[in-house]
Amino acid sequence: SLKPGFSAIANLNQVTEPAQTFDTKAIQALDTAHYLHPFTDFKDLNQKGARVMVKGDGIYIWDSEGKKILDAMSGLWCVNVGYGRNSISAAVYQQMETLPFYNSFFNTTNVPAAQLAAKLVEISPPQFSHVFFTSSGSEGNDTNLRMVRRYWDLLGYKDRHVIISRHNAYHGSTVAGASLGGMRAMHAQAGLPIPGIEHIGQPNYLESGRGMTEAEFGIKAASWLEDKILETGPEKVAAFIGEPIQGAGGVVIPPATYWPEIQRICDKYGILLIADEVICGFGRLGTWFGSERMGIRPDLMTFAKGVTSGYIPLGGVMVSDRVADILIEKGGDFNHGFTYSGHPVACAAALENIRILEQEKLIGQVANQTGPYLQQAFAQLASHPLVGFANSCGLVAGLNLVRQKAELQHDCVLFGTEQNVGMICRGYMFSQGIIMRAVGDRMIIAPPLCISVMQIDEMTGLIRSALDQTLEDLQ
Ligand code: PLP
Numbered sequence: 001s002l003k004p005g006f007s008a009i010a011n012l013n014q015v016t017e018p019a020q021t022f023d024t025k026a027i028q029a030l031d032t033a034h035y036l037h038p039f040t041d042f043k044d045l046n047q048k049g050a051r052v053m054v055k056g057d058g059i060y061i062w063d064s065e066g067k068k069i070l071d072a073m074s075g076l077w078c079v080n081v082g083y084g085r086n087s088i089s090a091a092v093y094q095q096m097e098t099l100p101f102y103n104s105f106f107n108t109t110n111v112p113a114a115q116l117a118a119k120l121v122e123i124s125p126p127q128f129s130h131v132f133f134t135s136s137g138s139e140g141n142d143t144n145l146r147m148v149r150r151y152w153d154l155l156g157y158k159d160r161h162v163i164i165s166r167h168n169a170y171h172g173s174t175v176a177g178a179s180l181g182g183m184r185a186m187h188a189q190a191g192l193p194i195p196g197i198e199h200i201g202q203p204n205y206l207e208s209g210r211g212m213t214e215a216e217f218g219i220k221a222a223s224w225l226e227d228k229i230l231e232t233g234p235e236k237v238a239a240f241i242g243e244p245i246q247g248a249g250g251v252v253i254p255p256a257t258y259w260p261e262i263q264r265i266c267d268k269y270g271i272l273l274i275a276d277e278v279i280c281g282f283g284r285l286g287t288w289f290g291s292e293r294m295g296i297r298p299d300l301m302t303f304a305k306g307v308t309s310g311y312i313p314l315g316g317v318m319v320s321d322r323v324a325d326i327l328i329e330k331g332g333d334f335n336h337g338f339t340y341s342g343h344p345v346a347c348a349a350a351l352e353n354i355r356i357l358e359q360e361k362l363i364g365q366v367a368n369q370t371g372p373y374l375q376q377a378f379a380q381l382a383s384h385p386l387v388g389f390a391n392s393c394g395l396v397a398g399l400n401l402v403r404q405k406a407e408l409q410h411d412c413v414l415f416g417t418e419q420n421v422g423m424i425c426r427g428y429m430f431s432q433g434i435i436m437r438a439v440g441d442r443m444i445i446a447p448p449l450c451i452s453v454m455q456i457d458e459m460t461g462l463i464r465s466a467l468d469q470t471l472e473d474l475q
Helices: 006-016 024-034 042-048 086-098 111-123 137-154 175-180 184-188 214-232 258-269 290-294 321-330 344-359 362-381 421-432 453-474
Strands: 053-057 060-063 068-071 128-134 162-166 197-200 237-242 272-276 300-303 315-320 387-393 396-401 437-439 442-445
Touching: 068 453, 086 344, 111 128, 111 315, 111 344, 128 137, 128 321, 137 175, 137 237, 137 272, 137 300, 137 315, 137 321, 162 214, 175 184, 197 214, 214 237, 214 258, 237 258, 258 272, 315 321, 344 362, 362 387, 362 396, 362 453, 396 421, 421 437, 421 442, 421 453
Parallel strands: 162 197, 162 237, 237 272, 272 300
Antiparallel strands: 053 060, 060 068, 128 315, 300 315, 387 396, 396 442, 437 442
16 A cells, blocks of 8 residues: 555656646645755745756756756756756766766775876876765765774874864765864854864854955954964864865955965964855866865865855865875775766766866866956846845855945844845845845855856846836735
8 A cells, every 4th residue: 555645656757748848736735745955945935835846958957847047056056067068968977877866885995996087186286196086075975084083093192183174165965064064054054063173263254354455354354263273272173174265155355465364374384175066166266176276275175065166966076195195104094985986978978078077178278268258247247236245256156145235244223133135035036036045144156167158147137027026025
């Protein structure tokens, strides 16, 4: 006998029919009956029903009602080369036909994993000659924690195990990832962070930079790392971890002075620097990795998302020679890894994805054309009566909705959090046909790197209309 709700499964065939007509209600019924979504209020979703996405092409997606939407978030910051790339599906299909899976344990490898490892070394900064593969960014950050502690152990510094991170950072949702992250709402639900992880303030000029220039604030925010190192005891600090630009935290673009000062402090105390490149990697900031744009030289770099443009899950850690040499020479067995480390199909997808990024020169395009163009477009959006200020870096951007504008961003009058203005605006964005994310009252985007200048105009036009509607709603 079927469990309650299972009769609806008959409708599933509709999803795979080439005719592509969808019974939205039937799919929603299956979904709410059985699928607990990530980062979701389950009861709320059950009442509203999920939006069903069915197709993607370029920078656009379509829902089951046939609505075309400009995906200004690249899925979840990941579809860097855009949707509908047949050559990635062909590479995946071919690899599945040839060897759909083999593990990398017990001294075995597979062709795409070895080729991708070499390719990643080629495109990453010179200190990297090795990679460790995972299936996600969270697993990559778990790997970082294991690796840095192992590294210091092998060098005889058993006490050097504390990792310093930042409030409002996002480093994933596994126990170690969420602990390294600085999301209060996540820590509150599971007794996190685990021991040995400390957090300092984020380089958020709006939040903490009043009375300072941005440059001064960058130095100040970096000095919090030195304060924490001294408070903890430098002999106990293993590493500092940070996203070059905090993504999920609301596109927090640090002042230009921040990262070089962080690098100086890490060097001064000999602590490892981990750059979490899960969002910034693979061209988002107009360089292969965000670290290059920020002028830092990390010892470890987490990547995921853009490595396959999200077509197949893949993540990992680029491991510098400083760390790899010790693990290789002194380490013996490294007791860590995953069934899907170096998954041949995921690696084949990544190789083709990187080939597209290179062939279409998408990263140079972000650096020289679309990135600067988006910056101008966002500067113009800042003239909207609802926008206090707007900024961008490469193809990641944000604007803050305010009740009253002012010359200095710190003097803008903000909306009350209970007003949920960001969420209201997000609703109007969707009805205009654009996906934009709301982090409080900051509206953020990270469109596919293949977006054209004309499509940026289209995107900012949609944003402006949704802002007008939000303004009208609030009056
Ligand atoms: N690190 C950063 C900077 C991220 O933005 C994310 C995901 O958004 C992660 C880690 C976690 O990656 P995943 O969701 O693949 O585990």
